[in-house]
Amino acid sequence: MKRTLGTCYYPEHWPETIWEEDARRMAEAGLTWVRIGEFSWSRIEPNPGEFHWDWMERAIAVLGSYGLKVVLGTPTATPPRWMADKHPDMFAVDAEGRPRGFGSRRHYCFSHKGYFAESQRITRAMAERFGGNPHVSAWQTDNEYGCHDTIISYSPAARAAFQDWLRAQFSGDINALNEAWGNIFWSMEYRDFAEIELPNLTVTEPNPSHVHAFKRFSSDQVVAFNRAQVEIIKEFSDAPVSHNYMGRITDFDHFKVGDDLEIATWDSYPLGFLEDRVGATVENQRKYARQGDPDFQALHHDLYRAVGKGRWWVMEQQPGPVNWAPYNPSPLPGMVRLWSWEAFAHGAEAVCYFRWRQAPFAQEQLHAGMLRPDSKDAPAMDEACHVAYELQQAPDVQPAQAPVAIIFDYDADWAWSTQPQGQGLDYFGLILDHYRGLRRAGLTVDILPPNTRDFTGYGLVVVPGMMHVAEDLKAALAASGVEVLYGPRSAARDANFRIPTAPLPPALPGLDVTVSRLETIRPDMPVPLAGGGHAMLYLEELEGEAEVVMQTEAGAAVALRAGKQTYCGGWLDEAGMDRLVAQLGEAAGLAMRKMPEGVRTRRTATEEFWFNHNAGPVETEVGLLPAAGVLRIDL
DSSP states (O other): OOOEEEEEOOGGGSOGGGHHHHHHHHHHTTOOEEEEOTTOHHHHOSBTTBOOOHHHHHHHHHHHHTTOEEEEEOOTTSOOHHHHHHOTTOSOBOTTSOBOOSSSSOOOOTTOHHHHHHHHHHHHHHHHHHTTOTTEEEEEOSSOTTTTTOSOOOSHHHHHHHHHHHHHHTTTOHHHHHHHHTTTGGGOOOSSGGGOOOSOSOSSOOOHHHHHHHHHHHHHHHHHHHHHHHHHHHHHOOSOEEEEEOTTOOSSOHHHHHTTOSEEEEEEOHHHHHHHTSOOOHHHHHHTTTTOOTTHHHHHHHHHHHHTTTOEEEEEEOOSOOSSSSSOOOOOTTHHHHHHHHHHHTTOSEEEESOSBOOSSSTTTTSOOSBOTTSOBOHHHHHHHHHHHHHHHSOOOOOOOOSEEEEOOHHHHHHHHHOOOSTTOOHHHHHHHHHHHHHHTTOOEEEEOTTOOOOTTOSEEEEOSOSSOOHHHHHHHHHSOSEEEEOTTTTOSOTTSOOOOSSOTEEETTEEEEEEEEEEOOTTOOEEBTTSOEEEEEEEEEESSSEEEEEBTTSOEEEEEETTEEEEOEEEOHHHHHHHHHHHHHHHTOOOOOOOTTEEEEEOSSEEEEEEOSSSOEEETTEEEOTTOEEEEEO
16 A cells, blocks of 8 residues: 555635645645544534535535545534533533533543434534545544543543443442452442442542443443444445544553544654653653654554554644644754654554644644645645655555564553552553663564464563453463563453452463562662662562572562563663563564664564654664664665
8 A cells, every 4th residue: 555645624714715725735745635524513513403514515525626535524522612502511520520611622521422412413414425425535533532631521421321331341230349349448338330429539549440440431431432433434435434543642442442443543743742741851851852752653653553453544743843732842854754754664554744734823823734824835844745755756665563562451551540559650651661672672563452362473572561461361472482571560450450369460371470569669769680770660579480580689589581481570771671672582583783872763574764863863783864864774
């Protein structure tokens, strides 16, 4: 499949007299895709039942006349003001019991039955009107589920739906729920599911089993909301359906949402994320302020490739300064090109720049586009045109299975957030640290969903911090013949958030190791490791007959190994992680190399890509890489 470029466009924001000029310039820039419609509900239906489709139909026709393909978004992320008046209780409610009202976007609760029906109604009306339109070549459901912390809602609608969900989970047996949750503790036992409240506004922390179950429920509400739209669209259109996920949003299970979609997309903002979501040190925030973190975007590329079962796009690529991060610098010249090629190297089918023209009004006035507000080219336009030219000249990128895989589990993220046990501890951060360690060794990495049971073709599979590991997954990994690394806190809980006691965790077949106790560590008190590096933040005391392959300077076991399985009970710093990766990579027979700081590589079936995320040139084994440089090497 030929890789392509696109943009996000809002014809309702601009006079109709300039639509054709915009379409012509998009085509001349080498763009293929144009996403429209996802925020347009008030123009589509200005009053209840009063539909105005003609303007959208004309916009699609203009875009199509220049050979552009339309991604049409359902507008359910921005219900209009009259909807709030019609359903005044449709808003999500925060943990303090405050409604999250009208005035921006994503102002709805997934559990509200009235709004759920309204979302189906507008989706059906849109799909009926445009399902057969020859220029509508893909669809997008809603927009950025989870952005602005909008998955969890403590509304009355959510409480009623949660009670129903629990009845189904426990087959109507309240005693089974009490037993599973350990509700004898603090006399929290329930007599009926109708007694169960939401886990907020309690005197002290609520039962972690209750919190974790509520997170699972909230995710399932998103899955159901999305599925309802997809099923309607599929009645009227054969075009693929997508959703645009976000960076470091883990409040719902993207794999389960992705099961109903043909394409996963995500919205990539490397500079905004650096200070807003990466968790980078102050030093690295300065070092990569105009380039973005070397691994954060790549991890999401690999994650969403897995969510999309191989089919994925960047639906929104940062083209210049954004407006929402603590600081909003301009990208280093060449970075828009680098980010685009990095996505293609990881298998993206399309990269779409957000947005076509910078808006001179409302909340995103200072969010750069491909054009300035006066319609003159912004700096990103030249780089996008350069990428479009290179795509025409270069052979298509051919994906290949990586030698290393990380299992990513959204349920584990909810478990860590439910019971972090120490400040600064979260599952995504642990995953990112392992991913960084593998990439510093020059390795190409795949992300796998937690239901994977076939590991054929991998040399090493990494399972960091997966709090509940199903017994058949443990067995599959033990029998795979692949080097397996379990991270700290793996297999520490059962499915209902209880500590298994017979035997104690992690209870891995063929690996004699037991976590006898654990501690979380102040950031300024890392524990030195024999041979170099430190355990930081989280450290388990390990017992067992397995071979000790890493220990503290005081002689306490940190990592134990038997056969091809290794369990590491510490959150390792960079030096410790590099040592462990080198050890396991050698055992797996992987070809590794120490990458220069800020330089990363990605191998495909036919090429090897090198990316320099530094603000200056770097000498590498394949030659001098300029700042923001990209090098493609035929294999």
